[in-house]
Amino acid sequence: MAISQEEEVKQALVQFMDKLSPGGNAQRDANWGWNMTSDHCNWAGVTCYPRSNSVWQIGIEKSSLSGVFDASSVCMAKDLLILSLKDNTMHVTIGEEIGKCKQLTHLYLSGNNFSGSLPDSLSYLGNLKRLEISDNNFSGELPDLPRISGLRNFLAQINNLRGGIPNFDFSNFDQFNVSNNNFSGPIPDVHGLFTANSFLGNPGLCGQLVSTTPCPPAPPPSIMEPKASSTNGFLVYAGYMILGIVIVLFFAVKLIQKKKKREEKVDVPIPNNRVAGDASIYKPSETPIDHQFKFGVNRSEYSMTSIESSAITSTLVLLTSPLVPSLRFEDLLRAPAELLGRGKHGSLYKVMLDSGVNLAVKRIKDWEISDEDFRRRIQKIERTRHSNILPPIAFYCSKQEKLLVYEYQPNGSLFQLLHGPQNDHTFDWGSRLIVAASIAEALAYMHKELQEDGIAHGNLKSTNILFDKNMNLCVSEYGLMMMENQEESFLPQTKDFKNKHLSAGQAYGTFKLDVYGFGVILLELLTGKLVQNNGLDLATWVQTVVREEWTVEVFEKGLLTEGASEERMVNLLQIALKCINPSPNKRPTMSQVAAMIVTLKEEEESSISFNAGSHIYMGDTRPL
Numbered sequence: 001m002a003i004s005q006e007e008e009v010k011q012a013l014v015q016f017m018d019k020l021s022p023g024g025n026a027q028r029d030a031n032w033g034w035n036m037t038s039d040h041c042n043w044a045g046v047t048c049y050p051r052s053n054s055v056w057q058i059g060i061e062k063s064s065l066s067g068v069f070d071a072s073s074v075c076m077a078k079d080l081l082i083l084s085l086k087d088n089t090m091h092v093t094i095g096e097e098i099g100k101c102k103q104l105t106h107l108y109l110s111g112n113n114f115s116g117s118l119p120d121s122l123s124y125l126g127n128l129k130r131l132e133i134s135d136n137n138f139s140g141e142l143p144d145l146p147r148i149s150g151l152r153n154f155l156a157q158i159n160n161l162r163g164g165i166p167n168f169d170f171s172n173f174d175q176f177n178v179s180n181n182n183f184s185g186p187i188p189d190v191h192g193l194f195t196a197n198s199f200l201g202n203p204g205l206c207g208q209l210v211s212t213t214p215c216p217p218a219p220p221p222s223i224m225e226p227k228a229s230s231t232n233g234f235l236v237y238a239g240y241m242i243l244g245i246v247i248v249l250f251f252a253v254k255l256i257q258k259k260k261k262r263e264e265k266v267d268v269p270i271p272n273n274r275v276a277g278d279a280s281i282y283k284p285s286e287t288p289i290d291h292q293f294k295f296g297v298n299r300s301e302y303s304m305t306s307i308e309s310s311a312i313t314s315t316l317v318l319l320t321s322p323l324v325p326s327l328r329f330e331d332l333l334r335a336p337a338e339l340l341g342r343g344k345h346g347s348l349y350k351v352m353l354d355s356g357v358n359l360a361v362k363r364i365k366d367w368e369i370s371d372e373d374f375r376r377r378i379q380k381i382e383r384t385r386h387s388n389i390l391p392p393i394a395f396y397c398s399k400q401e402k403l404l405v406y407e408y409q410p411n412g413s414l415f416q417l418l419h420g421p422q423n424d425h426t427f428d429w430g431s432r433l434i435v436a437a438s439i440a441e442a443l444a445y446m447h448k449e450l451q452e453d454g455i456a457h458g459n460l461k462s463t464n465i466l467f468d469k470n471m472n473l474c475v476s477e478y479g480l481m482m483m484e485n486q487e488e489s490f491l492p493q494t495k496d497f498k499n500k501h502l503s504a505g506q507a508y509g510t511f512k513l514d515v516y517g518f519g520v521i522l523l524e525l526l527t528g529k530l531v532q533n534n535g536l537d538l539a540t541w542v543q544t545v546v547r548e549e550w551t552v553e554v555f556e557k558g559l560l561t562e563g564a565s566e567e568r569m570v571n572l573l574q575i576a577l578k579c580i581n582p583s584p585n586k587r588p589t590m591s592q593v594a595a596m597i598v599t600l601k602e603e604e605e606s607s608i609s610f611n612a613g614s615h616i617y618m619g620d621t622r623p624l
Ligand SMILES: Nc1ncnc2c1ncn2[C@@H]1O[C@H](COP(=O)(O)OP(=O)(O)OP(=O)(O)O)[C@@H](O)[C@H]1O
Pocket: 340, 341, 342, 343, 344, 345, 346, 347, 348, 360, 406, 407, 408, 409, 410, 412, 413, 459, 463, 464, 465, 466, 476, 477
């Protein structure tokens, strides 16, 4: 890029920031940049391609940006792929000029105060894969987004959007959510990929997913009268409403009759597991009517009634834990709970028991697994003990509800350690190697022990790597996730293989998916950068940089200045690249990965014995 062009882009970006941050840069610290005197590639939130200095990512989240979004200026950065301005307080709207950001693949605008309609030009961003506009005040109808063939994620919940939901090709989507808007009309066919949660809170929507009332049939087209008169329209709608009310009443009566029958016949089967004596068995006669189910206070994914009625035929199964010798389902219901997160696979709550013990309770959503398979799976995982794998303490399973109970881990996750705000400790290179080796060894062990059962972790990422009260590392949520559609791409692609070995193939795919997930964790440890889009962005960026032979650019600057061995960092990077090989068959197994990393760790340890005492990790404690 010629100097003048580079200066022009820089000027435009300074203008972009001036409008976003009306108070100016005065209150920002010295590293903030965003002025003409500093190198734009070092500005807060800006990432450039190493040689060309052109900007490919701008990520300024939670930074109290309260001004106006000037799309025209930011789109001067022609190579911009990722723009994230989540969780600020920007207002007004996004202009049609956003269409000039032609390369954009990811646009994150959630958690602001944007209003007005979405510009039509959005639908001309042909490279867009992810669009997040949730938690704003956007109104009006959606532009023609289905024309973006590569769109995989669309999150637009909590806005005032209206009109019909366009006919997206849902088979391509990983995430879709338009809940809590004013959409109306029928819900398009989502091929079973999404549940009601993606559409709830739109009173005008109809269809089986959100109500028992079927959509009224489309009025027959009239050749004589292309547009029905308003009186006719009113009559047609009044007719549909009466029909709707009759259907709702019919189902309500049926439901009451069914409930009555169930109350007459109380049935509490006790599985062969260790249930915590009589005390753990949930007896309906003992159900205090006024119990508050405190999980999900704001927008519960499951209603209180659903959990109580399902409890009639299910029990909380307590596994072996010295920490919690007895636990009743009621204890969970009664205890105060705090929502820790709402992930793709369910919600997680911190539950504080009277005894002072804190638990982490996962409410799993949309897992189509039989009760028996679920029970067998969880028990198998619990028995396959490894000191760095967090075992489940108890589980609960009914048709409507699946809960898994773990011990709450008070020292946060690897994600927080790497990217958290209070990250003023040095997470040094030696400690990172120990973390990498511990995860690899634990996974290698679990893969070996659970190979035959086909149970891999299934959702390996840095938020699932936790630290206990002694800063010992533990991998949480092992085996909690089922095979997903996307994982089919990890199967060998021959038809014969698919026909004959689908279930074995699926299991194989999940093990290889773990290796990929672990590779992404290694990249996080090496680069200190955030992962987005299931690790794809970070992996692509690292692969690009390495291909261009700028390998050193990949590493977190602090690691190099601390004097970490560049050779060993490159070695670890090579292992990471093997793990994220696009072809699952070419990825190593977890035991091969563990062996390679343990060798690296031993090399590091023997080099440290020459320079004893050079490593400090968060005071006196080190993970492991
Ligand atoms: N046992 C635990 N103790 C303490 N914190 C936990 C525990 N398990 C998970 N967490 C933390 O709680 C937060 C929310 O967890 P959750 O599992 O909902 O998130 P997620 O892993 O991003 O989602 P998902 O697993 O559905 O993809 C994460 O930051 C995670 O690190």
